[in-house]
Amino acid sequence: MVTAPQGWRRMATSLAIVAALIAGVLVVPGSVTGWAAGPTTLVYGKSGDADSLDSPTSTNGEAYQVTTQIFNLLVRAQPGKTDIEPDLATSWSVSPDGLTWTFKLRQGVTFHDGTPWNAEAAKANWDRWADKNNPYHAVKGGEYEYFGDFMADSFKEAKAVDPYTLQVILKQPNSPLLQNLTIIAFQFNSPASMKQYGAEGIGQHPVGTGPYKFVEWVRDDHVTLQANPSFFRKGLPKTQRLIMRVIKDNAARYLALKSGEVQAIELPNTDDVKASMSDPNLKIVFRPPFDTSWLKFNMNNSLFKDIRLRKAVAYAINRPAIVQGLYAGYGEVANQAMPPGMWGRASSPDPITYDPAQSKKLLSEAGYPNGFSFDFWYIPVSRPYFPQGKEIGTAIASDLNKVGIRAHLQTEDWATYLKDQKSNRFPMYMAGWIGDNGDPDDWLGFFFPKYDATSARWSYNNPAVFDLINKAKSENSQAKRAQMYAQAMTLISHDLPNIWFAHAKVPMIVRKNVDGLIGQPDSNEYWELVSSH
Amino acid sequence: MARYIARRAIALLPILLGVSAAAFLMIHLLPGDPATVYVGDHATPGSVERVQHEFGLDKPLPVQYGIYLWNAVRGDFGESLDSHRKVLSEFVPRFPATIELTIGAITVALCIGVPIGIVSAAKPNSIFDRLGMFVALTGVSIPVFWLGLMLIYIFSVYVHALPTSGQLDVNITLVPITRIDILDGLLTGNWAAAGDALRHLVLPSVTVGSIPAAIIARMTRASMLDALHQDYIRTARAKGLTGPAVIIGHGLRNALLPVVTVIGLQFGGFLTGAILTETIFSWPGVGRFMYDSILFRDYPVILAGILLFSLMFVLVNLLVDVLYAFLDPRIRYA
Numbered sequence: 122m123v124t125a126p127q128g129w130r131r132m133a134t135s136l137a138i139v140a141a142l143i144a145g146v147l148v149v150p151g152s153v154t155g156w157a158a159g160p161t162t163l164v165y166g167k168s169g170d171a172d173s174l175d176s177p178t179s180t181n182g183e184a185y186q187v188t189t190q191i192f193n194l195l196v197r198a199q200p201g202k203t204d205i206e207p208d209l210a211t212s213w214s215v216s217p218d219g220l221t222w223t224f225k226l227r228q229g230v231t232f233h234d235g236t237p238w239n240a241e242a243a244k245a246n247w248d249r250w251a252d253k254n255n256p257y258h259a260v261k262g263g264e265y266e267y268f269g270d271f272m273a274d275s276f277k278e279a280k281a282v283d284p285y286t287l288q289v290i291l292k293q294p295n296s297p298l299l300q301n302l303t304i305i306a307f308q309f310n311s312p313a314s315m316k317q318y319g320a321e322g323i324g325q326h327p328v329g330t331g332p333y334k335f336v337e338w339v340r341d342d343h344v345t346l347q348a349n350p351s352f353f354r355k356g357l358p359k360t361q362r363l364i365m366r367v368i369k370d371n372a373a374r375y376l377a378l379k380s381g382e383v384q385a386i387e388l389p390n391t392d393d394v395k396a397s398m399s400d401p402n403l404k405i406v407f408r409p410p411f412d413t414s415w416l417k418f419n420m421n422n423s424l425f426k427d428i429r430l431r432k433a434v435a436y437a438i439n440r441p442a443i444v445q446g447l448y449a450g451y452g453e454v455a456n457q458a459m460p461p462g463m464w465g466r467a468s469s470p471d472p473i474t475y476d477p478a479q480s481k482k483l484l485s486e487a488g489y490p491n492g493f494s495f496d497f498w499y500i501p502v503s504r505p506y507f508p509q510g511k512e513i514g515t516a517i518a519s520d521l522n523k524v525g526i527r528a529h530l531q532t533e534d535w536a537t538y539l540k541d542q543k544s545n546r547f548p549m550y551m552a553g554w555i556g557d558n559g560d561p562d563d564w565l566g567f568f569f570p571k572y573d574a575t576s577a578r579w580s581y582n583n584p585a586v587f588d589l590i591n592k593a594k595s596e597n598s599q600a601k602r603a604q605m606y607a608q609a610m611t612l613i614s615h616d617l618p619n620i621w622f623a624h625a626k627v628p629m630i631v632r633k634n635v636d637g638l639i640g641q642p643d644s645n646e647y648w649e650l651v652s653s654h
Numbered sequence: 655m656a657r658y659i660a661r662r663a664i665a666l667l668p669i670l671l672g673v674s675a676a677a678f679l680m681i682h683l684l685p686g687d688p689a690t691v692y693v694g695d696h697a698t699p700g701s702v703e704r705v706q707h708e709f710g711l712d713k714p715l716p717v718q719y720g721i722y723l724w725n726a727v728r729g730d731f732g733e734s735l736d737s738h739r740k741v742l743s744e745f746v747p748r749f750p751a752t753i754e755l756t757i758g759a760i761t762v763a764l765c766i767g768v769p770i771g772i773v774s775a776a777k778p779n780s781i782f783d784r785l786g787m788f789v790a791l792t793g794v795s796i797p798v799f800w801l802g803l804m805l806i807y808i809f810s811v812y813v814h815a816l817p818t819s820g821q822l823d824v825n826i827t828l829v830p831i832t833r834i835d836i837l838d839g840l841l842t843g844n845w846a847a848a849g850d851a852l853r854h855l856v857l858p859s860v861t862v863g864s865i866p867a868a869i870i871a872r873m874t875r876a877s878m879l880d881a882l883h884q885d886y887i888r889t890a891r892a893k894g895l896t897g898p899a900v901i902i903g904h905g906l907r908n909a910l911l912p913v914v915t916v917i918g919l920q921f922g923g924f925l926t927g928a929i930l931t932e933t934i935f936s937w938p939g940v941g942r943f944m945y946d947s948i949l950f951r952d953y954p955v956i957l958a959g960i961l962l963f964s965l966m967f968v969l970v971n972l973l974v975d976v977l978y979a980f981l982d983p984r985i986r987y988a
Contacts, residue, residue, distance in 0.1 A: 164824075172737060262738030264701075340747075341946075342938050343824050368819055368936045369946070372803050377818040380810045540690045 161361040163635070163653060166374045166383035170341050170367045173324030176308045177250050178263025182644055185305035187344050187365055189645040191233075192308035192329030195224055195243075195287075196299060200647055201409060201639040203462065203559025205299060209238060209309060209330065210287075219294030219597045226285040230353045232311035233334045240281035245312040247279035247289070257320040267306035267557070271297070294595040296602055300560035305645055332358040332649035341367055358649035359637065378403070378630055384653055385631040385638060391449035391508065397630045404633055407451065410460040410624035411642030413564070414506035414553035416517070417619050419577035422548045424495060428617060429487040434549070435473045435620045436480035437524040443516045444623045447509050451628055455621035457610050458554075458564050462642070464599070465561035465606030470614035480524045492525025498541075498550035501532045505625045506553035514551060542578045550577065551622075556642060561606040565590050569613065581618035662972050669968060670961060674726070677960040678719050681953055688735055688951045709735065722957070731961075732954035736947070741958045745940060750833035751821055752939035754851075755932065756924050758859030760917070763866035766793075768906075768913070770867075771874020775909075776901050778879060786871060793868030798927050802861040802934040809857060816853055819936035823850050858935040862927040866920040873916045877909035884908070911981055918974030925963050 171184035176192065179185070195210040210224040230238035249257045250268045258265075268276075275295035280288040289298070301307070314328035327335045332354070333346035346363040366383060368374040374386045375393040379400070389397070397403040418425040418434075425431055444452040453461075457470045484492060499514025500507050507513055511532070518528040528549070532538070541547060557563045569590055572582035586609045593605040613619075631638055637650040689705040706712045709732075710721060725732065731741035767790075774786040810818040822828060822835050828847045831838045836855065839848025881887065882905050890904045928941030936942070940959065947955035 261733075339824075339938070341942065342820065342936070345824065364824055366820070366824070366936075369942070370934050370936075373806060373819055373934050373936065376803065376806045376811055380806075380814065380818050382810075382818055534684070 162364065163360045163362070163385075163648065163651060164364045164366055164383045165648070166368045166377055166386035167365050168367075168371070168374065168388045169369060171338075171344070173260075173263070174327040174335070174338065174344075175260065175263065175310070175324035177246075177265055177268065177306050177310075178260045178324070180264065180266045180306070183367075185643075185645050187346075188308055188327060188329070189305055189331070190333040190346055190363060190648050191327045191331045191335055192305075192310065193331050194305070194307055194309070195302050198303045198559060198641065198643065200650065201641065203300075203303070203411070203556070203642050205303060205559075209243075213299065215597060217597075219296065219595065220291045222289040222291070222298060223282070224287045224289070226287060227353060228285055230330050231351060232314070232328055232330050233349060234311050234314055234317075234328045236311045236313040236328075238309070238330055239284045240287045241284070242312050243287045243309060244279045244281045245315070246309045247276075249310075249315065250307075251276055251279075257315045257323070260320050260324070263320075263324075265306075267301075267304050271295075271301040271304065271558075294597065296594055296596050296599075297558070297560035297562045300558045300563075304558050305643075332647075333363055343367060352649070354649065359652035360648075363648050375630070378632065381632070384635045385629060385651075387627075387629050387644070389628060389630050394449055394451075394628050394630065402633055403630050406629045406631055406638050406640050408627040408629065408640035408644060409462060409642045410453065410626050411556040412504075412506040412553060412627075413455050413458055413460055413624055414504075414551065414622040415455070415458075415619040416622060417542075417547075417550050417552050417577060418580075418617075419545060419548050419550075420580040420582070420618055421545050421574055421577065422495075422580075424493060424548065427487050429483045430489065430493070431617045432473075433480045433483040433487065433489075433524070434521065434526060435617060436476045436483065437526060438517050438520045438620065439475040440620075440622060441475065443513060443520075447513050447516065448623060448625055449508065449628075451626040452508075452623045453625075455624050457614060457621055458568070458619075459561060459610075460556075460624040463556075463559065463561065463564070465603040465610075467607045467610035467614060470611060471617070473617070473620065477524050480526075484525065489525075492527060494527035494529065495548040496531045497521075497528035498531050498533075498538070498547045500551040500553075501538055502535045504553055505555065505627045506623060507551055508625065510551060543576045545575060545577055545580075547577050552578075552619075553622075559642070561602070562590070562594055565606060565609060566594060569609070581613075581616065583612060583616060586612050659972070659976065662975070666965070666968055666972075670964060671723075673964045674723065674957070674961055675719065677957055678722065679715075681956060682715055682718075688953055709733075726958075726961075731958040734947070734955050735952045736950050736955075741954050744943065744955065745958065745962065747833060748938060748940045748943050751835075751937060752925075752928055752932070752941055754821075754834045754836065754855065755858055755862060755928055755937055755939055755941075758855045759862035759866070759924050759927070762859045762863030763870055763917075763920070766863070767867040767870025768874050770871040771913075772878060772901060772906060774871070774875040775878030775882060775905075783875075787875070790868040790871040793864045793871075796864060798861055798865070798930045799934055801864055802857070802931055805857045805861060806934075816857055819934075821851065821854050821938055822847065823854075826850055858931050858937055861931045861934070862924055865927065866917070866923050869920060869923075870913060870916055874909065874913050877912045878905055881905045881909040907981075911978065914974055914977055914981060918971045921970040922963075922967050925966065 167183060167186060169183040171187050172181045173179045173184060174188055176185060176188040194208045196205045197208040198204065199206045209227050209230065211227050212225045213222060215222050226238065226240060226243065232238060236242065249255050250265055252258060275291045275293045277290045277292045280290060282288050308329065310323060311328040314326060315323060318326045325338065332349055332352045334349050336345040336347050338344045343364055343366045348358050348361045352358065368377055371388060371390045375389050377383045378386045394405060397405060418431050420426055440454045444454050456472065457467050459466050484490060497514065497518060500510035503510065514530055518530050521528045542550065542552065554564060568578070569581065569586055571579055571587060573579035589605045589609040593602045596602045596605065629640060635651060635653045637652055638646060639650065640646065689702045689711055710718055729742065733739065734741055734744055737744060770786040770789060774783040777783055806818045809816045826847045828835060828838055828844060829842050831841050835851035836848050839845065839851055887900060887904055890900050928939060929945050931937065932939045932942035933945050944956070944959040947959065
């Protein structure tokens with residue numbers, strides 16, 4: 122029989138053992154922050170995982186952040202800018218008819234598997250992207266979407282003229298070609314690795330010429346990269362090992378940064394950006410604005426065919442106040458489609474200021490002295506250009522209400538929202554764009570190529586604008602192109618099919634001991650430049 | 655008993671069929687076209703149509719369901735719209751991580767819930783009772799994501815005692831056998847890995863286990879109070895037994911039955927808790943995978959996930975029924 126004192130003693134002993142075990146786990150010295158990096162390892166907290174590391178077949182930004190470290194392009198964006206600098210090509214030229222682009226390739230470069238980089242290797246990649254019958258072309262679910270969007274119409278063939286000269290022959294001029302080649306989807310893979318792993322295996326076994334070699338990818342967890350000692354930019358990368366960890370929850374990612382487990386994070390919550398301003402261990406690095414938000418009028422809608430009503434709406438909205446209040450200090454009011462820093466911007470687009478009196482006057486002139494009502498669709502997700510869709514939508518509706526315009530706020534799930542922009546369902550809606558490359562065609566060519574009576578997105582009809590934008594695409598001189606885009610933008614701003622809303626810088630938070638991180642407009646930072654002390 | 659289990663197992667089929675039909679219908683009634691999500695901002699009508707055709711989304715709903723069922727019974731749950739890999743091969747490597755977390759959470763729930771319940775019942779209306787029930791009420795009321803973040807804030811950011819997220823330190827190499835990292839560490843004699851995996855497990859387990867712990871505490875208390883007023887307890891005390899011998903030996907054994915039922919019913923709570931907790935703690939399990947798939951509208955994965963969760967829920971409750979017989983020899987199954 123167990124007596125009471127014995128029983129309590131046994132229970133107390135058991136509890137003490139359990140407590141000791143737990144305490145042991147909690148206080149094992151030095152064992153906790155194993156993720157934490159020293160000067161030889163950097164850990165970057167990403168917001169999502171890659172879908173594949175085969176960049177030509179992916180459009181996933183999370184994949185590009187990784188492949189930027191493993192691969193190279195012919196030409197790339199300069200650090201912190203969209204301007205071009207040499208990468209695997211050292212120089213280039215285009216024939217007067219715009220149909221032959223000649224690239225002189227960098228010599229003495231090898232892929233991570235030892236395969237030499239030369240014109241044949243480059244051609245092998247172009248062939249893979251363009252030729253549906255190429256043995257390495259077909260990848261399940263792989264789209265070659267950027268090749269399709271930016272190159273397929275004009276591309277004829279790639280030629281290896283000599284070991285270090287590549288020619289890209291076009292069927293028709295494609296002036297944005299050079300800028301398009303800075304898109305991460307045009308990175309070069311080792312031809313030997315294509316043979317070794319096959320089309321489907323490339324995405325799991327990336328072999329490039331970049332600053333880091335691929336070590337491992339644990340899905341939804343991390344990618345480990347090791348410095349490439351033969352990298353052609355001498356002295357780089359500055360850190361031996363780069364780990365890109367996936368921590369999807371914004372708050373958890375920030376806490377991992379605060380605890381020192383990661384050295385840098387992207388896409389923090391706005392409150393955390395504010396908090397980190399006063400944290401002695403943290404600093405903020407911005408990706409330059411490479412996005413634009415706007416309010417789109419459906420000009421197929423009878424109300425918004427009248428420019429006076431479009432203007433009445435525009436004058437009623439206090440954009441500076443909304444941007445100041447709801448962009449956490451990193452937004453600026455937009456006055457045209459492209460963000461500052463892009464070439465081809467209009468020098469003096471029609472100004473739209475906050476002027477409720479002018480708005481009321483225009484309403485009266487248009488025969489709506491007491492205003493009117495319509496459904497206003499706000500974006501259901503958070504985007505850099507509209508960080509708080511609902512709050513911004515509410516603020517806009519509130520401003521409109523002050524002049525008598527009753528905007529009924531509506532939204533729906535993101536997938537349907539994207540789809541419905543192409544129908545006439547929305548009288549007015551919030552939209553935006555993040556740049557793919559640094560070319561104006563990426564901004565204007567997509568949204569102003571044509572008129573479509575069945576689509577709110579393409580409901581603006583001005584053949585002069587379409588003509589300028591489509592001609593600019595085949596003009597060789599960048600100066601002339603810039604002029605054409607600026608002229609088109611001036612016409613657009615005069616007609617007011619959109620109310621340009623804001624451009625937003627995108628914050629990253631890094632620990633104070635991290636040096637050299639430069640935010641890229643397209644979010645694909647060059648980690649080869651980054652070190653920690 | 656074997657016949658009983660066999661009968662219950664057969665009864666699972668209509669349940670799973672019903673669940674799959676309901677899930678299939680609900681997912682397809684939602685607005686939004688997965689093909690549009692799949693193709694993204696650069697979508698053209700042609701590319702959307704092609705994707706719809708590729709995934710059979712252009713067929714009538716009953717036909718889609720029929721094809722789905724036919725493939726599912728052969729173990730083919732389709733392909734993920736996101737990764738383009740077989741759904742089953744996406745679930746298999748993630749499943750052990752969720753099992754590890756669930757075991758951790760059940761352990762936490764039992765270790766916290768049962769003692770609080772016992773102490774509260776042994777001294778009803780005492781300060782221990784009131785404190786215990788206050789803790790239980792708090793546990794059941796705290797949102798999982800908030801608790802998770804608070805735990806990270808306290809134990810990782812300030813105390814620096816435990817890692818913020820992940821299942822295992824990336825610097826540790828572990829040979830995968832079961833893919834339950836603690837177990838693999840022990841099996842391969844890699845004590846550092848086992849210890850590290852345990853440290854990674856603590857905070858997510860506490861987070862998932864908090865609500866079930868609170869419910870178990872309240873259920874244990876109620877059940878114990880009932881048991882402690884039974885005649886056999888009075889008899890035990892009359893025979894001279896005191897303290898834990900009565901409470902644990904006679905009271906708890908008889909009070910456990912409803913508690914076991916609650917654990918079975920709470921299993922659904924463990925699974926849904928895992929969806930949020932795995933997201934916060936970057937735990938590479940099925941829960942986080944489901945969460946991402948729901949955001950991505952990855953229909954094949956969502957459907958397979960619902961079926962998997964339902965199957966697990968039903969199986970655990972079957973297990974609970976079987977456990978009854980062991981806990982209470984008077985229960986027999988016809």
